[in-house]
Amino acid sequence: MGVIPLLTKHFLDIPLGRLELAAYLCADHSTLTRELSQMRSEGLLALKESSFKIIQ
Known part of the structure; x- marks a missing residue:
């Protein structure tokens, strides 16, 4: 699988x-x-469907 x-x-x-x-x-x-939830709660990233926003 090539992602x-x-x-x-x-x-x-x-x-x-x-x-x-x-x-x-x-x-x-x-x-x-x-x-992923832990990283979101620590403010490291934001999640939206299959997109990740890297905050830090």
Whole structure:
């Protein structure tokens, strides 16, 4: 599977849902969701669908 993330001005668009992203990263879906939520609560990134905004 050839996934090419698109990084534009602090936004990283990933053309995968969370289940697909977890499979691509060989990570458990619940672990990925928990880690993304933790990074969001720490103010490191903002999440919107398959887009991530890198804050710090």
